[in-house]
Amino acid sequence: MRSVEMFVGAGGLGIGVGLAGFEPVAVMDWDRWACDTLRENKANGLHPIMHWPIHEGDVRFFDFSGIEGDVDLVSGGPPCQPFSMGGRHRAFLDDRDMFPQAIRAVRELAPRAFIFENVKGLTRASFANYLEYIHLQLTYPELAILPEEEWLHHLTRLEDHHTHGAEDGLRYRVVKQVLNAADYGVPQRRERVLFVGFRADTGIRWHFPTQTHSRDALLWSQWRSGVYWDLHEVAQKDRPDGGKAKARAEKLIEKPTLAPWSTVRDAIRDLPDPELQPEAAASFHDHRFQPGARSYPGHTGSPLDEPAKTLKAGVHGVPGGENMLRRTDGTIRYFTIRESARLQTFPDDMVFHGSWTETMRQLGNAVPVDLARIVAVGVREKLEALV
Structure with missing residues (x-):
């Protein structure tokens, strides 16, 4: 199955997705050190990185129309830096927030499924509106923000669209949950919020993997x-x-x-x-x-x-x-x-490129490979059942 991996970093989520059986047609990140890590392991023949088409650069300038054929999965961990939720702040213009690019990829590629992850802090009460905003954008990716539109106004339009029960256009059934990696056998208490969505026309029903540890x-x-x-x-x-x-x-x-x-x-x-x-x-x-x-x-x-x-x-x-x-x-x-x-x-x-502090930064930003693999296997099994 074909995938696109965004904001790959050191590759924790991407490797897990690859081990679950997805083959990326594009892997991207802007960070030079992280890309050097991936290129070095690709040259060393490390599975599954050895087959990755790595693109170093700003995802905002990546042309998804150059990807030919259907894409089964889009995955990644879009950076989402804290910012004020009050007033008329236009969060979509914050250069640190990459969720708009993740949503753009879903809109332009229309994959059968997606997996996005982020820090647990995104679920804090102070970010409740923005968390719902992300959820609704992923549900209706074609209902895009308008030029100069403030994000709170866009949220209102999405809410209206959602409560109207619209069935037309590109839609996804999205679930989100905070998972503790230790509950799945990872030797680390690491909590991440994951968004998993399936295109509505697949009719797939899905739930997060059951705790094993x-x-x-x-x-x-x-x-x-x-x-x-x-x-x-x-x-x-x-x-x-x-x-x-x-x-x-x-x-x-x-x-x-x-x-x-x-x-x-x-x-x-x-x-x-x-x-x-x-x-x-x-x-x-x-x-x-x-x-x-x-x-x-x-x-x-x-x-x-x-x-x-x-x-x-x-x-x-x-x-x-x-x-x-x-x-x-x-x-x-x-x-x-x-x-x-x-x-x-x-x-x-696997080897890591850069100084000790740089390498530890890559590792500290990563999703545990085993947690990613477990979630991605569950997604793949549902997609395979459609064939």
Whole structure:
């Protein structure tokens, strides 16, 4: 099935979509470092990047009419920077907001389905109107904003059109939901809002994938059965005290039916500690110790035996106090590039281009590959059922 990937970045969503069986006819991003990462992995023959037609440049100037044939899926993570929702602010003129370009792609390509993702912050109450605005534009992409029209007026027209029950023109059935990547086996508590839509004429009914992993199952395996510690060969004296987690586990009546959340230890168990074992760590690509980690209130690192906290990009690289590992003895250090890639479920043979801070920015902006794959597989299965 043919796809178009927008705002690809380091490729988390795009790789997941590719692993689900979609073949892109165009992959685009404006960021030079991210495109260099993709080009390097393409040259190295990394699947599925090796087949990607990569376009570096501003998506606002991309001509979708040059794509021949039908497109089954458009996907991507359009940047959507915070801005004031009050007054007569015309959000569509904000150069940082790329949702209008995602909607343009849907309007011009008329794919059978789309997948777009963004940060959970988009669902904050202060953005409620704009979130609904995005939803309605994706539902009726042909009802485009007029020249010089303010976005609030456009929202009113969309609402009128929607309540009128219009059935003509290009329409999509759109669902949105905040998903926690840890609930799907990713070793990171990372919440993203996803929009999935199917063209109305397909008649497809769809829901987001059911949660497969849980915190309670992890707590059971750690503090009730002990299977977790046995698996990792952690002696009693080397285990954390458990605290509130252990107390919660003791209140569980039955063994949870879902799989346990994956932890940082699960993700990096075979990687030598780059600070304590630098020579052994050197044999792993992008696995070098980065000094300077410091802990302060609210930024205490990710415990080894829990899913990682959300990896963050920061405006100028790694933000202070974030993206750190906290060992069971309380000591901390930054995650390496390789460890961060593991936490984002990128393939081990993928390399990243740029400095440490630049690479961590790419990783901090990415969608976990496994989460993207799971959602995209669900979309593909519905599209295949139409054939």
